Amino acid sequence: MNFSNNTADIAGNAIYSEKLFDSNCYMINRMKSITLYNKIFQNVLPTDIVSYANDIVIHDNDQSYNAYPGALINIPISINDSNRHHTYGVLTVSAAERKDYMLNSIDWFINGKQNTYTIIIKGTSHRTNVSLTIYTTHLSKGSKTGILLFSISNPSKIVEREITLKKCPPGFELDPSKGACVCSTSFKRFVSKYSNGRILECDINNVTFTRPYRYLWAGLGQNNSLHYSCSCPPGYCNIHSHHDTLKFNGTTSFLISSKTGDPKRLCYGSRTGDLCGECIPNHSVVFGSIMCLTCNDKEWMVSSVIYILAGPLLVFLLYLLKLTLAMGTLNSIIFYAQITNAGIAGYLMIPCHDCGKCFHILAKP
Known part of the structure; x- marks a missing residue:
């Protein structure tokens, strides 16, 4: 197999194939097998070998978020494969409301007038900061709590985080x-x-x-x-x-x-x-x-004495100089x-x- 000037336009400089996982190389001579493996992957780090996405990881200790309508929320996210390596995937973000253990629709919009938001997560070595802005037409009770749903397909995986949309500040x-x-x-x-x-x-x-x-x-x-x-x-x-x-x-x-x-x-x-x-x-x-x-107690006593004496002294001064106000x-x-x-x-x-x-x-x- 020979690759010449290979480029990957969608998800970085990588080669993608559906046949690189769950495969084995059978050789009678084990030493030749090790030599071949080392030759193929001599310039490749273990994290550079990835397969299909099957997990969503939110790199944030917060289990819930608070935001104002129209304010920006940054959430660090990565999509991982079965080896916990960052890989490529399409992430869909939607909002819902939980009532009686059921998820219902909510009058929120994500990054514009849309109920769902889709972003491509590239399989880089770093996590991806997903920027979200939530809008709403009304807040009937001052603040409202909902659920953000992060999902990928094939296989289907959903991760949720609670979010409270707060009443606008003063x-x-x-x-x-x-x-x-x-x-x-x-x-x-x-x-x-x-x-x-x-x-x-x-x-x-x-x-x-x-x-x-x-x-x-x-x-x-x-x-x-x-x-x-x-x-x-x-x-x-x-x-x-x-x-x-x-x-x-x-x-x-x-x-x-x-x-x-x-x-x-x-x-x-x-x-x-x-x-x-x-x-x-x-x-x-x-x-x-x-x-x-x-x-200060001492200064307060001195100031009180001066203030008490200042009034009569001012009146006496006005009388002495024959001045009127x-x-x-x-x-x-x-x-x-x-x-x-x-x-x-x-x-x-x-x-x-x-x-x-x-x-x-x-x-x-």
Whole structure:
């Protein structure tokens, strides 16, 4: 048997034959048989000799998966022969729902508007990452559990994995026309209105949002509801320009750079809560400042004494200098300090090209 310039177009550089398995070479002289075998397979590794596929192996410790509609799932899979060597095969993926020990159809679509998805698994030395995206037109109970069926034919073999299609996360909503989680309409409209027409973009794979402008604040409440504001009070939020992506982790909001990947909390210092207006546990606002620092019993006593004495001293100073709060330079200074502390830049005519016509509006859809 002689092969000249052999190529295999479908499954790599290999020769396929139906007669290479369950065959024997009969020779009277055993030494000649060994010599012939070594000559034929001298440049062939044991894993290069394969036959028909008869098993599906999922190289993943997870027995179940969780995903959002429209999000990508990567599952490492190989098709093996009877010797556990990777081989060529046609893999079919379908979805079903188990009820009363029976498999029923489910209103899910795989990688588009199709009930089944077929992929050719090549018999390489490495496993194949099968990328799946599941779509659905509705989630009646918020989340739904189904079964992914991986199958090959001749011989018939089926492997299943449980998968839960979760309700869209805060800031996203299910678009029935696409069958996927997209940006929340109210959130997107709000950002566009208060950012001079800039568009909010969402990534369901990473559950992140673009940051159309630096002063946008968004976070999750205690009941996992989304709150957002077109502007954050100065000194309360991190407004670094290179952090262009927003991500939620529990009740904490993070900023992420799409170029460097470094994360940073949206709230500055030890702040948290809506509009970063609270201090984290065991911290308190420092008198005369917006910083949140660790509480200390001794410092608290000293601060209380100073605060108690400051009131009468201020009144005595006003009486001594014959000043009133209704007129003069002192009134202007106090008014300016109050407006600045409130963070309303528009009243002071401070230019802010990122703010749009925006004050501290907190929306809770």
